[in-house]
Amino acid sequence: MQGDRIDFRMTASTYSNGSLPFAFRVLNGRTVEIQPGRAAVGGFFYELDAPLSLPIAANPGDKARLDTVVLRADLAKGSVNLATVQGQPAAQPIAPQPQRVLGQMWEMVLYEVQVPPANGAVTPFARLQFDAPPSVRSPWNTTDTARFIEQNSFIADLDANGGGSQTEYFKGRDGLVVSRDLGKMRTFTSSVGNVNFQPPASDRIVRWRWIAPNTVSFSLRISNRSDNDISCVGGNWYIDTVLPQPVSGGATAIFHGYLENVSWAGGYPYMTMVYGMPWAWDSPYVHLFQIGHNSPTANNGVAGLDKIPARSNLYLSGIYESNTFTY
Template sequence: MAEISYPFAAANEFGGTEMVSQVQWQAMANMWGGDRVDFTLASESYASETLPFSATVINGRTVEIQPGRAWVGGFYYQLTSSATVNIESNPTERDRKDTIVLRADVTKGSVNLAVVKGQPSASPVAPQPQRSPGGTWEMVLYEVTAPKYDGAIVLSLRAPFKMPPAVTVPWNMRPAAEFMERGTFLYDMDNNGGDTQHEAWVGRDGYVVTRHFGKSRPYTPSLVRASNVPSSGFIRTGRWRWIAPNTVFFSVSLENTTTKAITNTGGSTSLGFTLPQAANANTGQVIQGWLHNPNYNSDLPNLASIVAFVWKGNATTSTSMHIASRAGLDEGYDTLRVLPAKSTLTFSGVYEADVFSE
């Protein structure tokens, strides 16, 4: 029959079957999750000897492996007491890399520890694990460096571990995250419509939004260090979103539609604009923008590059804007002290925020 499905309470004429073979079980069980050690890395740090399947070299070329549990190729494995494997000698003049694996052998009907020997080479590469459904399936626990002339072997942990399952909440994800294990991804579905659908991570550094989904979020930027912002005719538009942990993409438009220039608060003080999230200032940051001034008002060009700085120092929610000096290239940049009449400032870019209060 072309159609086969399982497992059901009884076999039937429509292709449903009751019994599940080892091969069918593996095909089905692999849909539940990939190979991994059955241990959640939820603490901030671990000593290697406290992890499942921790290993030590004894008697030169024997590796002793401690108990642990794992899921390999759709089958569950338990090592209930310590076991040993031997690394073959390498008397050649070139190094070799081997692997210690958990090998699920469907034909044999078991999962067991095994060593896979590599080839000596000037640039040795560890053998890749076999992944053959219905045959041999391997998960690497350790990469073993076997130096030339039978030098002392070195173990490097390569095992994948279980992580907490991702969870979703209808709203108020931040307080819900207080009860999650480290290493948990959370998804806010925003079912009450008060925010944006987004993802967050609970990790060693604390809680952080990792990215927004769907539409970007609006915000209203303000012009700072300005003395005469009009009550009407000054159009402020902003969009932003988290695109990665502690990383913001944003865009800003500041449009002066009036016939009067907006000026600074005096002297060489620069105009600036507010950001949607406080910016990290450990090193300072630079954001590029443009001034569109079609009428050459305030004796400025019709189109000019504007650089917005987040100066090195304390985290801040505002920038300082600068424009190429009208005195010439040799003078570099001056502070932007005026937003001309009938002109628009546009900025967009990516910057590091200060979620972790660094």
């Protein structure tokens, strides 16, 4: 183990108080009994091998108090013991901070204890710090490898074969989820839906990355380098585009962008504000809209973006919640 922590790895999805080291129970409303456990604190290893009762000081006044139960390492004596630290009664009480003086005293808080006025029954709240499974690395096949690592572990795909991206995953209660990308931006070839023709793949580029668990950041560029408008067909009144990952059905997302029409083609102005709205739950498709009901220059509502004019560029970007809990 490294640093201050309880010597117990949390590798299950759920726990009860009684199943954990240093579990507590309150005796007679005023005494906290701590169950056996092992921990490292201040560079020492401590083991409690039998229940230990710690009385909480009386609080006869009219204001509440917050105390703490700590593991205290006395570095001068070379000993570690369980102790209580008394806070000050106040209208908004604050628990005392642990002592951390190198070479002298070092404390790790196990419980914050609510001490009501008029000597009411005390209530401990766990502030336990546990050991964790080590973060591991995988050269490739990382999502399959993750099936065999401990629960509540991080695993990083080093992409040693150069076929994808360097990515970190977390295996937790909800499954395996990408926690973040560690390397370069990913690229994705989008498409344009409901239109008369597609521009080349090189002109339909999305740059994106996982920036947090289940969260994608992206920027999209669609260029129409031809002398013809990309226009809606088949009775459709808006253009679709595609994102690299589906937008979660439980989230609301609106993306912002603009249409740069330097040649004023297709009856559109030089610059048009564009909005993207996900097409359906758990779908990568996004409807494109513009300000204006019947005309791109009108300002009386939102209308579908029905064309990407000749020699123009469409830009769209945003951050959204995806849905990757599939393993």
